[in-house]
Amino acid sequence: MTRVEDPKATAPPAADGGAPGYDVRRTLPLRVEAVRQFRRRRTLVAFAILLALPWVLVGAFKLGGDPEADGMPSLVDVATASGLNFALFALFVATGFLLVVAVALFCGDTVASEAGWSSLRYLLAAPVPRARLLRQKLVVALGYAAAAVLTLPLMSLLAGTVAFGWGDVSLPTGGTFAAGDALGRMAVIVGYSLVAQLVVASLAFLLSVTTDSPLGAVGGAVGLVIVSNILDAVTALGSWRDFLPTHWMYSWMDALQPQLQWTGMAKGAALSLAYSAVLLALAFRRFRSRDVVS
Amino acid sequence: MKLGGAGRLRERWNGTGRATRWTAAAAAVALAGGGVAWGLDGEPPVRTRSQAVQVLDGPKDDQKVSIDTTLYRPVGRAKGPAIMLGHGFGGSKDDVRADAEALARAGYAVLAWSARGFGASTGQIALNSPDYEVKDARQLIDWLARQPEVRLDGPGDPRLGMTGESYGGAIALMTAAYDRRVDAIAPQITWNSLPDVLFPNATGAGPGDGVFKKLWAGVFFSSGAGNTACGRFLPSMCALYQKVAETGRANPDAIATLQRSSPASVADRIKVPALIVQGQADSLFPLDQGDANARAIARNGAPVSVVWYQGGHDGGDTETDRIRGYVRDFFDQRLGHRGDGVPGFAVTRAGGLDSSTQKVIVEAATAKSYPGLAAGARTLPLAGREQEVNNPAGGNPASISALPGLGALGSLGDLGGGALAGGGLPVDMPGQSATFDTAPLTAPLRITGAATVRVKVTGKGDVPLFAKLYDVPAHGAASPARRIAAPIRVAQADQGREVAVTLPAMDYRFDAGHRLRLVLATTDMGFATPPQPATYKVAAVSGLTVPAVPALRAPAAPLPAWVWGLPAVAFALAAAIVLAGRNRRRAAPEFDASLADVPLQITGLTKRYASGHLAVSDLSFRVEKGQVLGLLGPNGAGKTTSLRMLMGLIHPDAGEIRLFGHRVTPGAPVLSRLGSFVEGPGFLPHLSGRDNLDLYWRAIGRSPGTAHLEEALEIAGLGAALDRTVRTYSQGMRQRLAIAQAMLGLPDLLVLDEPTNGLDPPQIREMREVLVRYAATGRTVIVSSHLLAEVEQTCTHAVVMSGGRRVAAGPVSEIVGSGRRLEDAFLEIIGEGP
DSSP, rough: OOOOOOOOTTTOOOOOOOOOOOOGGGOOHHHHHHHHHSHHHHHHHHHHHHHHHHHHHHEEEEOOSSSOOBBOOOOOGGSSSSSSHHHHHHHHHHTTHHHHHHHHHHHHHHHHHHHTHHHHHHHTTTTTOHHHHHHHHHHHHHHHHHHHHHHHHHHHHHHHHHOOSSOOOTTTSEEEEEEHEEEHHHHHHHHHHHHHHHHHHHHHHHHHHHSSSSHHHEEEEEEEHHHHHHHHTGGGGGGGGGGSTTTTTTTTGGSSSSSSSOHHHHHHHHHHHHHHHHHHHHHHHHHHHOOOOO | OOOOOOOHHHHHHHHHHHHHHHHHHHOOOOOOOOGGGOOOTTTTOOOOOEEEEEEEETTOOOOOEEEEEEEEEEEEOBBEEEEEEOOOOTGGGGGGGGHHHHHTTTTEEEEEEOTSTTTTTSBBBSSTTTTHHHHHHHHHHHHHHHHBOEEEETTTTTTTEEETTTTTHHHHHHHHHTTTTEEEEEEEESSSOHHHHOOOOSSSSSGGGGOHHHHHHHHHHHHTTTTTTSBBOHHHHHHHHHHHHHSSOOOHHHHHHHHSSSSSGGGGGGOOOOEEEESSSSSSHHHHHHHHHHHHHHHHTTOOEEEEESTTOSSSOOHHHHHHHHHHHHHHHHHHHOOOOOOSSSEEEEEEEEEEEEEEEEEEEEEEEOOSSSSSSSOOBBBBOOEEEEOOGGGOSSSOOOOOOOHHHHHHHHHOHHHHHHHTOOSSSSSSSSEEEEEOSOOEEEEEEEEEEEEEEEEEOOOEEEEEEEEEESOOOOOSSSSSOOOEOOOOOOTOOEEEEEEEEEEEEEEETHHHHHHHHSOOOSSSSOSOEEEEEEEOOOOOEOOTTTTBBBBOOOOOTTTHHHHHHHHHHHHHHHHOOOOOOSOSSSSSSGGGOEEEEEEEEEEEOSSOOOEEEEEEEEOOOOEEEEOOOTTTHHHHHHHHHHTSSSOSSSEEEEEEEETTOOTTTGGGEEEESSSSSOOOOTSSSHHHHOOOOOOOOOOOOOOOOHHHHHHOOHHHHHHHBBGGGGHHHHHHHHHHHTTTOOEEEOOOOOOOOTTOOOHHHHHHHHHHHHHHHHOOOEEEESSSHHHHHHSSSSEEETTHHHHHHEHHHHHTTTTTTHHHHHHHHOOOOO
16 A cells, blocks of 8 residues: 555635536446446357357258248248348347347346446446436447347348358248348338337336346346237237237338338337337436435 | 038128138138127117018019018118118128118118018029019119108109129119119129129130139029029029039020129119229129129219229128228218219228238228229230140149139238248149240239230130239249139130130239239139040230229328327326426525535434335534544444435435535535445456446546546555456455545545455554545545444544434544543443443
């Protein structure tokens, strides 16, 4: 240990009472938060899985041969038709669970883990104002979640093109799209997937603010998605199912119809945005008035 | 697919209502709500009265027949225009109840009746003959004119519309021709010419040379016959059928008789406004039958609207609500002079699948006027040389085009679902068909109408062939554009004969890159073909002329209101959630200049947790510059809660904390002058100690140069461990790193909670010196501790807490008094001393 000498002990404070050099607009910059999150093992593992999965799938198709149609048309029947087809298939198998887990991981973990490590209180006492802390964390978490949702189809496109070649998209129902047209549709699909996953992100974020346990937040969000899926299977609920958060999760497949159908995606986007707005508002409200005792 | 039993096929004939359910189950394509949605709770009840009306008919008007009727009284008014609603073949007046109630609710007096030979009516079936069924209908009009619920145009002349499906649609056309009192008709999926329907010939050579539509004819006849050979058929009708079914050829007698039951025979006499509804999945009465009716009526100068919908006798989406709406709008305009009526031409198209319900989305494309089946034609060259095709012995196995019940599959073809539409069904048998392809389309092509082509056929005797149009994708299997075939019969083709073939009328979209394929097959399961084995030669001698109606426009289906409303409401709700309760303003000013040099003043601080535990009660004390203050108290005294409130982590219930005169609120900028270490360290375990401090400093909004990182790191004394991840640290190492973090930037007020936990004695001693020196620079230190000896040696002042209250405060020397140890004084103060 050493001596502490500082001649500027009485440096004049700023008008708002802040220490010299303190600027609230510099607190928790996005870049710093991104670095803090990026070097976490679960971030790296999540991206490693998303990057590796397409190659695993390619291996599976190479090993097992071309998929055989089993009567009902589905994307797996045409998964090996081209790189774009393969990317669509990968997105199809990942939408229901893998992407949900990835998005819930990044958004559910972000505040709860800080609370778990006790680092949250030092950030708040620094002080990083609560609303700002939440906003910066939300932006970074959504950024990582979006990167996750983008990573899978992009890597699948690469893996699929290497393995199955570049070409037109074959639709399970028999038609084809030219590759150029299909890229545009792919953009619509990925864009919609991002919006559709927003509700998962918001739910996880709210839970993250509410609990100190990262696992609880991530698991809670995934669990609620599963419950929503189960309720969605209860056809007796009729049109009430339209308002389940996961009901429109696969509506991006409407972009694979010969004539692009916007209706389902419009409904899904409206629902996702509506839920997200309320969930995020609750998160901010909750965090603002909460006593941080972790 | 196996052909179902006769009963099943009979059902198909009965009109679409009952048949629908079967189709839905078979093809798993869901339907519009139909009969269920109609008449749900909340709909006004419709009052009816049933009566047997006695009529006289027959060529000599001498046959007494009792017609079973039900009159649905108009809802909401005493008198309304009348609508006569006929039923399908094999059914009765009860089948049309839902349609009748819907029209009655729209204000019409609706008469449903069982045609002679059906239901509870007496008499025999004469196939809508002018001598029988038409006479019955005319006397029903007489009867209607006497009913008090019916509005009259003149004495004995009701304001009258007629509608109905199939058999019930034909009687509307026939009656309109024979009785001027009919004001408007809306015949649905019905025929123009029965001979052409049962003996079609797409070369235009007429029914005498037609190909017998044996499957449908059999279904048709047996649904009227019931369990006996001739059932309730007029004996002459029965004999007629038996003869043609046996020979498979139409004799002139049969043609003449059937012709008399056909609107075609009275085409020049139907002069009332008409809505012609025809089905796109209808191989019994195909679209060309509706076209013939529409053209005939239009020729007479009456306005005609044409609707092609997805269903028909083959099955498919009945679009019940849409068709009911069209019929109602039509009668509203023509009988009630209300509304805009129906567009001149409406075609419903499968626009896609709703991915959430797996239902086919059907949208209606409309145009101002009906252009017929050959509008906007252009010709696509056909490739393919002359081909030999075989007629198998016995005409078996036969290729399959349209069949009752397959209609639902047809609509999927329009979705690019050709392969799906096939459903593994063998379509053409090898060697039995000749194919001619166009070049791949450079742009999507929608055919609306009937394509035509000239072909040359060479073969012995009469050659029956079945012309079909297929959709051929660039990769993948060809599939029928619509499941319907146009039969042709080429007579005396030994030397080869050229004929013009009109393909089935359809509305179908071919994608860009696809080819159109003309298929000419020797067999079709629905038709009678010769049993003799034979070989023919077929060649296409012209291009394929395809019609289009570009004027047809489908308005985008409107999104439900909640698509816009829900997010708007949600955003408003979100704003309310965030804004509500935001300003819990207090009376006290944010800054008290008189306290600017007082590092800390706590006044009346109180905190009660949600559990009810009163953690801090009315705590007040003050810390001056240069002091090292010890905060003492047993466990649960409220020390940590107080420090958390000081850091802005916990909202106090009452009282206030001022740092250098600024009131502490969560996130108050003045907190940047506070360095704190409370209740253990908080680090990101996956980062090294150095990175933790570095990122922390960059995260708290301070200018980079003022961190004094090196001094802090020296206090931590971690040496090489600084670059290991924090998760590998011992508790003491974390403790020292956390104190270093608290001292980053050399804050004016340093708060340390149990700083010596986990430190070894030399480190404790050094820590003590560090704190004393720190205060000596004019800064202030608050140490909370339970090690009283520590406090005694380090602190200048002390505050003693117990049970959330301050029990003593002042210089350590005063608290201790003379000659006592702090420990004794402390125990005495908190009430546990000797």
